[in-house]
Amino acid sequence: MVVKRSEGSVVGAATEITGNVSGRGALRVDGRINGSLSVDGPVEVTAGSEVRGPLRAESLVLDGVLEGDVDVAGAISVGPRARFQGTLRGARVTIAAGAEVQADLQTDFELKLSI
Amino acid sequence: MAGTVIGEGLSVEGEFSSDEEVVVHGSVRGTLSSGSSISIGASGVVEADVSARSLSVAGQVTGNVNSADRVDIQAGGRLVGDVKASRLTIADGATFKGNVDMDV
Amino acid sequence: MKTMNDVSVISKSTVIRGHLRGQGSVRIDGRVGGDVEVTGDVTLGPDAEVDGSIAGATLRIGGSVKGDLTGSDAVLVEASGRVVGDLRAPRVGIAEGALVRGSVQTEGVSAPQRPAARSAHVGSMSMSSVRSQAATPPPRRVAPPPPPPPPPPPPRVVSEAPKVVAKSIEKKMSPPPPVVSVPSKGARGRKKKTASR
Numbered sequence: 001m002v003v004k005r006s007e008g009s010v011v012g013a014a015t016e017i018t019g020n021v022s023g024r025g026a027l028r029v030d031g032r033i034n035g036s037l038s039v040d041g042p043v044e045v046t047a048g049s050e051v052r053g054p055l056r057a058e059s060l061v062l063d064g065v066l067e068g069d070v071d072v073a074g075a076i077s078v079g080p081r082a083r084f085q086g087t088l089r090g091a092r093v094t095i096a097a098g099a100e101v102q103a104d105l106q107t108d109f110e111l112k113l114s115i
Numbered sequence: 116m117a118g119t120v121i122g123e124g125l126s127v128e129g130e131f132s133s134d135e136e137v138v139v140h141g142s143v144r145g146t147l148s149s150g151s152s153i154s155i156g157a158s159g160v161v162e163a164d165v166s167a168r169s170l171s172v173a174g175q176v177t178g179n180v181n182s183a184d185r186v187d188i189q190a191g192g193r194l195v196g197d198v199k200a201s202r203l204t205i206a207d208g209a210t211f212k213g214n215v216d217m218d219v
Numbered sequence: 220m221k222t223m224n225d226v227s228v229i230s231k232s233t234v235i236r237g238h239l240r241g242q243g244s245v246r247i248d249g250r251v252g253g254d255v256e257v258t259g260d261v262t263l264g265p266d267a268e269v270d271g272s273i274a275g276a277t278l279r280i281g282g283s284v285k286g287d288l289t290g291s292d293a294v295l296v297e298a299s300g301r302v303v304g305d306l307r308a309p310r311v312g313i314a315e316g317a318l319v320r321g322s323v324q325t326e327g328v329s330a331p332q333r334p335a336a337r338s339a340h341v342g343s344m345s346m347s348s349v350r351s352q353a354a355t356p357p358p359r360r361v362a363p364p365p366p367p368p369p370p371p372p373p374p375r376v377v378s379e380a381p382k383v384v385a386k387s388i389e390k391k392m393s394p395p396p397p398v399v400s401v402p403s404k405g406a407r408g409r410k411k412k413t414a415s416r
Contacts, residue, residue, distance in 0.1 A: 027122075105323055
């Protein structure tokens with residue numbers, strides 16, 4: 001049996017990981033991860049999936065459940081079916097109306113008012 | 116396509132369980148189990164006890180293996196640990212060290 | 220003087236120092252130094268600035284706000300929106316391009332959040348009632364802790380006489396800015412730089 005090489009990683013819907021996931025490349029989570037997640041590529045947490053633990057990545061697209069502190073260099077996109085609890089730190093954060101969110105948004109920008 | 120793919124460069128430390136096919140090109144340390152098949156790609160490094168319906172090893176596995184069906188160690192693959200399975204194949208060029216229990 | 224009902228508009232050249240409270244909806248294109256609290260919707264145009272909290276039904280924020288946003292229906296921060304403050308509504312949306320720093324809490328639709336939870340002012344009747352205790356909201360920290368769950372919303376009786384509930388947030392007790400009657404077209408407030416965080 002030949003196993004083909006793969007760039008990205010997928011945690012399938014019927015897969016559960018308790019522990020730490022770290023490394024290079026992109027990761028799509030359709031299943032469950034209880035533990036820290038740290039990759040240098042983009043992470044997608046799809047609808048129906050669950051991640052409980054801190055998450056570090058290049059970017060995050062969240063449509064599932066995520067409880068933990070998120071720290072990404074790029075964009076965070078929280079979809080309408082997502083449930084999130086924790087801290088969001090990223091260069092850009094978008095939240096779709098409909099998402100269930102209890103978040104602390106930590107974005108770095110200056111807001112100067114003239115009033 | 117496999118349900119779960121741990122790509123090259125990704126490492127998992129902890130308990131890893133699945134009911135679907137798992138392909139490991141990266142590294143897994145801890146435990147690794149699937150109700151379906153598990154394939155360790157050539158770049159895959161597993162330091163874990165592995166439990167699967169069937170296991171194919173083209174990379175490196177250190178740990179005890181328990182398989183209801185079969186274990187295949189491919190050419191270039193390396194398995195260090197005890198194997199309990201109904202069938203075991205070791206290809207020419209594979210490395211294996213451990214006890215075998217095929218009395219399932 | 221503008222009274223209740225209908226949609227109020229704070230035009231681009233208008234500067235208000237003081238609170239804005241009342242029924243109906245309001246569109247703000249100018250600048251408000253104080254809290255905004257209405258029963259209807261609040262829309263901030265891209266050039267609008269509010270240094271104070273905003274409470275209403277649906278909040279559409281295209282401008283800049285330093286203060287908390289509380290919507291009984293929704294808080295929607297548009298692409299041009301800039302908010303330093305806490306967002307709270309059953310539905311919260313943050314569009315691509317928007318910048319928000321603060322906590323975000325979506326509440327179940329079953330328990331809609333009424334305005335006045337955090338600003339602790341209870342309704343007055345008209346947009347013209349500018350309160351004298353106008354206050355400058357505190358500079359925000361980078362990582363404000365999630366706000367405590369608000370007290371059960373007070374019944375919002377519109378006939379209730381304007382009253383002031385003691386400010387629960389002591390940090391907001393900074394000296395009040397001068398009070399101006401609303402809306403004073405073209406009024407120009409003394410420029411005040413507030414630290415950005």
